[in-house]
Amino acid sequence: MDQDYNGFISRIKKMIGIDLSLYKEAQMKRRITSLRDKRGFKSFVLYYQALKQDDTLLNEFIDRLTINVSEFYRNPKRWEVLQEKVIQHLIKDKINLTIWSAACSTGEEPYSLAIMLKENFPEIRANILATDIDEKALDKAKQGIYKEQSLKDLPEIYKNKYFVQKNGLCYLDNHIKKMINFKKHNLLADRYPQNVDLIICRNVLIYFTDEAKQKIYTDFSNSLSQNGILFVGSTEQIFNPDNYDLSVFDTFFYKKDNFS
Numbered sequence: 001m002d003q004d005y006n007g008f009i010s011r012i013k014k015m016i017g018i019d020l021s022l023y024k025e026a027q028m029k030r031r032i033t034s035l036r037d038k039r040g041f042k043s044f045v046l047y048y049q050a051l052k053q054d055d056t057l058l059n060e061f062i063d064r065l066t067i068n069v070s071e072f073y074r075n076p077k078r079w080e081v082l083q084e085k086v087i088q089h090l091i092k093d094k095i096n097l098t099i100w101s102a103a104c105s106t107g108e109e110p111y112s113l114a115i116m117l118k119e120n121f122p123e124i125r126a127n128i129l130a131t132d133i134d135e136k137a138l139d140k141a142k143q144g145i146y147k148e149q150s151l152k153d154l155p156e157i158y159k160n161k162y163f164v165q166k167n168g169l170c171y172l173d174n175h176i177k178k179m180i181n182f183k184k185h186n187l188l189a190d191r192y193p194q195n196v197d198l199i200i201c202r203n204v205l206i207y208f209t210d211e212a213k214q215k216i217y218t219d220f221s222n223s224l225s226q227n228g229i230l231f232v233g234s235t236e237q238i239f240n241p242d243n244y245d246l247s248v249f250d251t252f253f254y255k256k257d258n259f260s
C-alpha cells in the first residue's frame with residue numbers, strides 16, 4: 001500500500017471534496033504522479049503542501065483530474081437512435097421533458113441535444129440541466145465558443161444554422177445557449193435531480209471503480225421517471241442492468257422499468 005499516495009488522496013478529499021479513491025487507481029495515480037514529477041515535487045506530501053498555497057498549481061491539478069474531451073454528436077449513430085427511437089418513446093404521452101446531461105464537460109453534449117430537439121421536435125418543452133464537477137469546463141460551456149474540430153460530426157446543416165464562424169472559431173447561437181441550465185454537480189457526492197425523463201451520462205463512468213459505478217447506476221435509476229431512459233457512452237455498457245431496475249432499450253440506452 002502506498003501511504004504517501006493514500007494520505008494525499010484523503011487530504012485532497014478534505015480540501016476540494018473530490019474523492020479520488022473512487023476513481024480507478026492505476027490510471028489516476030499515473031496522471032497525478034506525472035504532473036507532480038513535472039513540477040519537481042519528490043513526494044505527495046510536498047506536492048500537497050504546494051497545492052494548498054498556490055492556486056495556479058491547484059487549478060492545474062484539478063484540470064489533470066478531469067478529462068474534458070468532448071465533441072458535438074459524439075458517436076453519431078447513437079444520436080440517430082436518440083432522435084428516431086428514444087425521443088419518440090419519451091413523448092408517447094407527454095411533451096414536457098426533463099433532461100439531465102451529467103458530466104457535460106464544456107457543453108458539446110447538451111448543446112447537441114438542444115439543437116436536435118429544436119430542429120426535429122419543436123413541440124417539446126424541454127427543461128435541460130447540464131452538470132459537471134469542473135467549474136472551468138462549465139464556464140467554457142456557458143461561453144459556447146468551439147474549435148471547428150469539435151463540430152466535425154454535427155450535421156452540416158445545423159453547423160451553418162446555429163454557429164457563426166470567425167477567426168477559426170465557431171460561436172454558438174444565443175437561443176441554443178439559453179436552452180441549457182448549467183450547474184456544478186459531483187456525481188460521487190451530491191444529490192441527484194428527480195423525475196428525469198432522459199439522463200445522458202457518457203464517457204465518465206469509465207474512470208470510476210466498480211463500486212462507485214454501482215452506486216451511480218442505483219442513483220441514476222432512482223432519478224429516472226417511469227419509462228425514463230439512461231444514455232451511456234459507447235464503451236460503458238451496463239452488465240446486469242436488471243440489478244438497477246433497468247433494461248436494455250437499444251445499444252447503450254437503458255429504460256427504467258418500474259418503481260421499486
Ligand SMILES: C[S@@+](CC[C@H](N)C(=O)[O-])C[C@H]1O[C@@H](n2cnc3c(N)ncnc32)[C@H](O)[C@@H]1O
Nearest residue numbers: 066067068070103105133134186187202203204
Ligand atoms: C470525457 S468528459 C465527457 C464529456 C461528455 N459527456 C462526452 O461524452 O463528450 C468527462 C467529464 O466528466 C467530469 N467528471 C469527472 N468526475 C466527475 C464527477 N465526480 N462528477 C461529475 N463530473 C465529473 C469531468 O470534469 C469531465 O468534464
